[in-house]
Amino acid sequence: MAEKISIGELHLSGCTGCLVTLADNYEGLFKLLDDYADLAYALTLVDVRHVPEMDVCLVEGSCCLDDKLSVEELKEARAKSKVLVAYGACAAYGNITRFCRGGQWNQPGHESYVPISEVVDVDLYIPSCPPCPQEVRNVAVMAYLLLRGNDEQKKLATAYLTPLMQLAQRGNEACGCDLMYDVINQGLCMGCGTCAGTCPVRAITMEYGKPNVNRDLCIKCGACYSQCPRSWFNFDVMNNYEGIMDAIKGAMQ
Amino acid sequence: MDVLGNYKSVISARSTDKDVLKKSQDGGIITTLFAYAFEEGIIDGAIVAGPSDEPWRPEPMVATTKAELLAAAGTRYTISPNLYLIKEATRSYGLDRVGIVGTPCQIQAVRKAQLYPIGMRDVDDKIALALGIYCMENLSYQALEAMVEDHCNQKMESVKKMDIGKGKFTVYTERGAVSQMPLKLIHKYVQPGCHVCLDYVANLADISSGSVGSPDGWSTVFVRSMKGNDVWDGAIKAGLFETKPMDQVKPGLDLVKKLATEKITKNQKNVDARKTVGLKADGTPKGLRNPYESP
Ligand SMILES: Cc1cc2nc3c(=O)[nH]c(=O)nc-3n(C[C@H](O)[C@H](O)[C@H](O)COP(=O)(O)OP(=O)(O)OC[C@H]3O[C@@H](n4cnc5c(N)ncnc54)[C@H](O)[C@@H]3O)c2cc1C
Numbered sequence: 345m346a347e348k349i350s351i352g353e354l355h356l357s358g359c360t361g362c363l364v365t366l367a368d369n370y371e372g373l374f375k376l377l378d379d380y381a382d383l384a385y386a387l388t389l390v391d392v393r394h395v396p397e398m399d400v401c402l403v404e405g406s407c408c409l410d411d412k413l414s415v416e417e418l419k420e421a422r423a424k425s426k427v428l429v430a431y432g433a434c435a436a437y438g439n440i441t442r443f444c445r446g447g448q449w450n451q452p453g454h455e456s457y458v459p460i461s462e463v464v465d466v467d468l469y470i471p472s473c474p475p476c477p478q479e480v481r482n483v484a485v486m487a488y489l490l491l492r493g494n495d496e497q498k499k500l501a502t503a504y505l506t507p508l509m510q511l512a513q514r515g516n517e518a519c520g521c522d523l524m525y526d527v528i529n530q531g532l533c534m535g536c537g538t539c540a541g542t543c544p545v546r547a548i549t550m551e552y553g554k555p556n557v558n559r560d561l562c563i564k565c566g567a568c569y570s571q572c573p574r575s576w577f578n579f580d581v582m583n584n585y586e587g588i589m590d591a592i593k594g595a596m597q
Numbered sequence: 598m599d600v601l602g603n604y605k606s607v608i609s610a611r612s613t614d615k616d617v618l619k620k621s622q623d624g625g626i627i628t629t630l631f632a633y634a635f636e637e638g639i640i641d642g643a644i645v646a647g648p649s650d651e652p653w654r655p656e657p658m659v660a661t662t663k664a665e666l667l668a669a670a671g672t673r674y675t676i677s678p679n680l681y682l683i684k685e686a687t688r689s690y691g692l693d694r695v696g697i698v699g700t701p702c703q704i705q706a707v708r709k710a711q712l713y714p715i716g717m718r719d720v721d722d723k724i725a726l727a728l729g730i731y732c733m734e735n736l737s738y739q740a741l742e743a744m745v746e747d748h749c750n751q752k753m754e755s756v757k758k759m760d761i762g763k764g765k766f767t768v769y770t771e772r773g774a775v776s777q778m779p780l781k782l783i784h785k786y787v788q789p790g791c792h793v794c795l796d797y798v799a800n801l802a803d804i805s806s807g808s809v810g811s812p813d814g815w816s817t818v819f820v821r822s823m824k825g826n827d828v829w830d831g832a833i834k835a836g837l838f839e840t841k842p843m844d845q846v847k848p849g850l851d852l853v854k855k856l857a858t859e860k861i862t863k864n865q866k867n868v869d870a871r872k873t874v875g876l877k878a879d880g881t882p883k884g885l886r887n888p889y890e891s892p
């Protein structure tokens with residue numbers, strides 16, 4: 345077995361739900377840590393005080409511009425990691441921290457929370473609040489194949505990770521409205537119901553086969569947009585679903 | 598990739614269950630397979646297009662009994678957002694093994710949810726059986742209503758069955774009337790999202806089925822995945838289907854292939870044409886999004 349990759353989690357302004365999600369892989373997390381990845385850095389899980397060099401850094405939470413330490417650590421993590429991931433909705437899109445406007449105990453002066461891409465370049469997004477354990481697992485296995493695999497595995501991993509990298513290029517705004525702008529207004533929606541099924545706060549209902557977003561409920565987690573089959577769909581990966589799922593399952597056995 | 602997708606076998610088949618055949622659209626493949634999968638414990642429930650409070654408007658439903666499956670049998674030529682229930686099925690309904698039926702685009706959504714479970718926690722390994730139905734195009738409910746009531750002059754509530762075949766859209770009423778309209782007239786009613794669809798026969802399903810290629814009352818069945826293969830073999834052994842080899846039925850697989858090729862070629866052109874829908878001030882093309890290229 346090739347050498348493990350190193351993964352860390354940098355915790356900014358998030359609720360720790362993303363970190364818990366990692367643990368929600370249960371025995372899968374042990375398998376990942378036994379065979380594929382060393383946990384190089386993670387608040388509460390690893391006794392390392394300063395941001396180390398890492399292959400992959402998962403950043404949880406948005407970045408509070410009024411908190412100098414957050415800004416510094418984020419920049420340091422960027423400089424020291426090969427792949428920087430916006431892990432979860434706050435890091436990728438701001439999520440509920442978009443609604444913060446200061447005046448909160450015990451840091452009343454903290455009011456400017458931005459998705460991390462407003463401070464540093466981000467390589468890859470894993471949206472949703474919370475993210476799904478299975479998606480983190482898939483990305484971890486693919487990152488391992490990308491960095492340590494043979495040519496064929498590298499090709500598969502690149503194909504798999506590309507749309508998640510393109511999401512990072514697309515920008516730091518995503519919410520139910522983006523379904524309207526980038527899918528429905530573009531004549532792409534076919535009424536599958538995925539967006540409504542995926543929304544963690546049930547902000548979307550299907551009215552006569554098309555999504556209706558209750559904007560007051562939407563927390564801007566980006567799950568609906570990234571899960572929609574018409575926001576992006578890569579045939580090369582999806583047509584091979586059986587093989588890829590078997591490969592991931594095999595890797596986790 | 599072939600226009601018909603990957604498959605292990607293709608066969609013409611019809612359910613041997615008379616109750617199913619009374620309700621089903623074609624050979625009753627979907628309803629029979631789900632009923633069998635319940636019995637065998639392959640699934641604990643199936644997401645199907647159930648009835649709603651309006652005539653012919655489907656509402657996604659989790660069926661856990663054969664009676665519920667029968668209530669949802671048959672085709673409604675309008676959107677049923679079946680994926681809406683996919684996560685819910687594992688939560689509120691507590692299913693560990695979910696069956697789901699869907700059009701090709703919906704089966705694509707299922708596979709995306711499994712490979713990229715971004716907002717679909719704990720769903721990937723709970724999809725136990727994904728059955729696909731062929732689909733050329735789909736309609737909004739209002740479009741279907743216009744076709745039935747304005748073109749065919751029938752009330753939605755009086756219709757017993759709707760069918761598409763041999764170039765016509767046909768409605769059969771409870772009182773025995775038959776009204777038809779030529780298929781080419783429905784094109785203006787098709788939902789725009791279907792114009793970029795590159796799958797006709799649900800290439801990514803475990804098993805997919807439709808009427809085209811087989812005689813009336815029969816279905817053409819593609820067995821595609823390992824899982825689909827096991828389920829199909831079991832159902833055949835249990836005597837649930839009569840079958841005929843595909844090369845011995847009319848009009849046969851060539852017609853399926855022809856329609857699939859036509860659909861995909863036409864829609865690929867639409868996808869490409871989106872690149873140049875408008876012009877920027879400097880005269881360069883100003884395109885629309887291509888979901889197959891990037892987010
Ligand atoms: C919009 C549409 C277009 C179609 N176009 C073609 C075509 O061009 N060529 C072809 O051969 N076949 C087409 N079909 C498929 C065909 O009409 C039958 O659904 C298929 O042959 C299955 O019949 P069956 O007797 O095996 O299934 P049944 O036992 O009748 O079961 C059908 C299943 O499909 C579900 N269902 C019904 N309506 C919908 C819907 N709108 N969305 C999702 N699920 C639904 C039902 O709940 C049921 O579980 C189309 C179906 C739809 C919905």
Ligand code: SF4
Nearest residue numbers: 520543562565566568
């Ligand atoms: S509508 Fe729901 S899924 Fe979409 S961004 Fe808002 S909260 Fe997230």
Ligand code: SF4
Nearest residue numbers: 533534536537539572
């Ligand atoms: S997931 Fe996308 S295609 Fe499906 S209903 Fe929602 S917006 Fe439409």
Ligand code: SF4
Nearest residue numbers: 702732734735791794
């Ligand atoms: S034509 Fe394609 S997009 Fe439209 S309903 Fe059928 S499978 Fe879905």
